[in-house]
Amino acid sequence: VIGLREIYLVTAVLLGLGLYTVATRRSAVAVLMGVELILNAAALNFVGAARFSSGQLGGQVFALVIIVFAATEAAVALAIVLLAFRSARTVDVEESATLRG
Amino acid sequence: MSAALTALDPATIFFWLLSASLLLSAAGVAFLPHIVYSAFALLGALASVAGLYLWLGADLLGVAQLLVYVGGVLVLLLFAVLLTSRIADVRVSNLSAAVQVGVPVAVALVALVCKTIWLAPWPAAAEGAARHAPTTARLGDALLREHLLPFELVSFVLLVVLAGTMAVARRAIATAPEGGA
Numbered sequence: 561v562i563g564l565r566e567i568y569l570v571t572a573v574l575l576g577l578g579l580y581t582v583a584t585r586r587s588a589v590a591v592l593m594g595v596e597l598i599l600n601a602a603a604l605n606f607v608g609a610a611r612f613s614s615g616q617l618g619g620q621v622f623a624l625v626i627i628v629f630a631a632t633e634a635a636v637a638l639a640i641v642l643l644a645f646r647s648a649r650t651v652d653v654e655e656s657a658t659l660r661g
Numbered sequence: 662m663s664a665a666l667t668a669l670d671p672a673t674i675f676f677w678l679l680s681a682s683l684l685l686s687a688a689g690v691a692f693l694p695h696i697v698y699s700a701f702a703l704l705g706a707l708a709s710v711a712g713l714y715l716w717l718g719a720d721l722l723g724v725a726q727l728l729v730y731v732g733g734v735l736v737l738l739l740f741a742v743l744l745t746s747r748i749a750d751v752r753v754s755n756l757s758a759a760v761q762v763g764v765p766v767a768v769a770l771v772a773l774v775c776k777t778i779w780l781a782p783w784p785a786a787a788e789g790a791a792r793h794a795p796t797t798a799r800l801g802d803a804l805l806r807e808h809l810l811p812f813e814l815v816s817f818v819l820l821v822v823l824a825g826t827m828a829v830a831r832r833a834i835a836t837a838p839e840g841g842a
Contacts, residue, residue, distance in 0.1 A: 634734045
């Protein structure tokens, strides 16, 4: 029977994969994908806790907030990435080390 | 015999299928060489998370995940991928760096977290709870009663993000003529 432990183990591995993506990718868009994986792992944790610990919906509300924040974060970050690409002609996070365009 | 039977009930099978699909897609995001492949693997991962929400009885969240992530964020990401990187060039598009740092950090963190999770005592599933009752009405009720503060906070953040993104994009349009040519 699936309990909280199995869900948390799955999300822990998901967190690890997201962290690996963030740590190793050099394209800023790919780094953003890793951030999305980490945020999804966190939201899944909240939903799992809401399902298994009690009948309350606080965990689902928190997951909803996480989804909205992830969407806004993606919108702002992609706008910045496109702007950086316009000025520096690259999305490599190691090469765009300057703050002045 | 009975343990094997309970281990193979349909809910368990579905959970492990969804989890396997989620982790395989996430591994695709992390390891695939081409960034467009990574973006489509992210599609699989986000859809699997939506399936897991449905499995957990969070129907509104599953649909919101599909609409917001798969319909919105992923399309945005694909636009960014196609607009920015010279995607035909694999070496440029999705290079991995600092693997000798990233692998130990990720493996150590996952090992530590998994060990903690495995050793901690977790409560069993709440008995008698209506497992797949619709949650939309209850969520809407909760958002306007005891969770009003996060709701208003989210509204304010959305307003700020709207203004901020427009400011950034306007600057991009204003600088595009001399930068684009």
